[in-house]
Amino acid sequence: MGDVFKIRELRYMPRWSVFLIDISVIFFSVLVSYLLLNSLKVKFNFAEYQNEKIFSVVVVNVLCILLFKTYAGIIRHSTFFDFFKILWSSGSALVAMLGLNFMSELILGKPVYLYPVLFLFFFISIFLMFFFRMVTKQIFGILLPKEVAYKERIAIVGVEDTSISLAKAIIHNPDHPYRLAGFLSTRSDSQKAMLLGHKIYNKKQFFKSDTLKDQFDAVLIKDVMTKPEMEEWTSLALDKGLKVLKAPVVNIIKEDDIVGSIRPLQIEDLLDRPIIKIENDEVKSYHVHKNILVTGGAGSIGSEIVRQVSQLNSSLIVVVDQAESPLYELQLELLERFPNQMFKFVLADISNYSRMEKLFDDNQFSIVYHAAAYKHVPLIEDNPHEAIFVNIGGTQNVALLSKKYNVNRFVMVSTDKAVNPTNVMGASKRAAELFVQSLQNSSQNTTKFITTRFGNVLGSNGSVIPHFKKQIEKGGPVTITHPDIIRYFMTIPEACELVLQAGTMGQGGEIYVFDMGKPVKILDLAERMIKLSGYTPGIDIKIDFIGLRPGEKLYEELLTDHSTTIPTHHEKIMISRDPLMEFEEIEILCKQIILSAMNKDSLQIVRILKTIVPEFISNNSEFEILDKISEYEVYE
Structure with missing residues (x-):
């Protein structure tokens, strides 16, 4: 049991160990290739130099491994990208061997290596190196079950290139607390299609389903979406009791940083503020x-x-x-x-x-x-x-x-x-x-x-949004002066x-x-902020109306x-x-x-x-008496 826990604490295999295993795989693949052909009574060229030939194959392959750094990836996170690196490395070694054979035929009249040996070795070595990575990945997956248990199941909005890049970033970064669970789309022609092995849900399906909480924890929208699109998907997700997360623009952030930049959607993201271009x-x-x-x-x-x-x-x-x-x-x-x-x-x-x-x-x-x-x-x-x-x-x-x-x-x-x-x-x-x-x-x-x-x-010292955030973090209640009060932001x-x-x-x-822009009703703002925080207004977080403060008015x-x-x-x-x-x-x-x-x-x-300021008329204030005196003097 102690050994199992030590393996569980191991985040990744050391690079030197992967390098040594790959060398062992190459050496083993060469021997298997020669043994198979030897069992078929195949006659080898330059048989007296057999050990030297095996050594040269190993050396060329090791040099290609160092060149392409096939050992550098984290094995338990291996993907087809790692397979292609192995393919490039072994393919380059094969080309080098074929080049050596070509020169040998020109000079000595026969190839140094038999072509069946080279191709057999090529396929065996690729298979074994990738097989080793897949087995290691599965072992880590079995020994580290808790790593997946706490991940939020995310549905990404969209099936275009930016959504696919974002999905790949999530898949390739399993250390973060997110797991890809599907895609959401407005298209109706992709309901039966699969993308990166995950189902694509149509918006109508999404809207009608009552079991979404069993499939997803959060909906992920992107910075590139328009405000109306963002508003629509946000309303849809919040109505279904799902969290809403926001991702950065993929093409301007390194893949390693994309997943780390995913954050909960803020109320500021939804306010209808058109950007004003400055000269x-x-x-x-x-x-x-x-x-x-x-x-x-x-x-x-x-x-x-x-x-x-x-x-x-x-x-x-x-x-x-x-x-x-x-x-x-x-x-x-x-x-x-x-x-x-x-x-x-x-x-x-x-x-x-x-x-x-x-x-x-x-x-x-x-x-x-x-x-x-x-x-x-x-x-x-x-x-x-x-x-x-x-x-x-x-x-x-x-x-x-x-x-x-x-x-x-x-x-x-x-x-x-x-x-x-x-x-x-x-x-x-x-x-x-x-x-x-x-x-x-x-x-x-x-x-x-x-x-x-x-x-x-938005977000200025003493403004309503930071105030509401603090109240929500404390569990409420959220206090609003009047149900009809509106403000510009x-x-x-x-x-x-x-x-x-x-x-x-x-x-x-x-x-x-x-x-x-358009004025915002503060009650709507508070309800939306409560929902974005994962709570239900009036149930999880109460809203209290405390009356207009001294000098405050319903609209500015x-x-x-x-x-x-x-x-x-x-x-x-x-x-x-x-x-x-x-x-x-x-x-x-x-x-x-x-x-x-x-x-x-x-x-x-x-x-x-x-x-x-003659238009200054006090409201809900002790100074209203001055306005009454002024009215009385005018009346007199």
């Missing part, structure tokens, strides 16, 4: 050999802006953030990924004017990306003074310094919550938009002030590409809004009721023409609100904020 040459021309500042650079948006700018050959990128740990982690990442790019990592608060002015004075920036902001709606509703210090005061500092130091372009990252805001966070961002726009036509200004406005980004890289693109397009004073807008949309040369990017304020007017109001914030007078802060 990279134009963007690069604005950044090459320039000094760039990114505020909020350690945040989800700011850090991605830094990553993308790092590819544009800028002279210097200064990354500013007040969050110490995220800034340090980003520093380690960027220095490793972009060793040729010059960086400065600055721990600073943008509301500190003198600290920021020193940065502007030292570095002479050409472009400023202003992504620093407080964005958590309920927290800001409870601490409105902090939104004033950072979202308004900090923006004011960075924008005024950009004007003072003649920065070419100032690009502000805003949010759809600034449109018809119902919370302090959104209203503070709208006030920041108004201040930035007002600077465009202020006296002695040479800077182009540009604002970008978009909705939620886009990916972080896409949002940042659009910020860079808009920054190059703007002539100053514009608010750019992006095509956010990208345009105000009073704005007009102007198209640009990019079909997915538009300009919003919102009401403006004169610089002198908003400057006075900003001073008043910052003073109120210093006095921690929350009601006065929000009262002034409602003066700056």
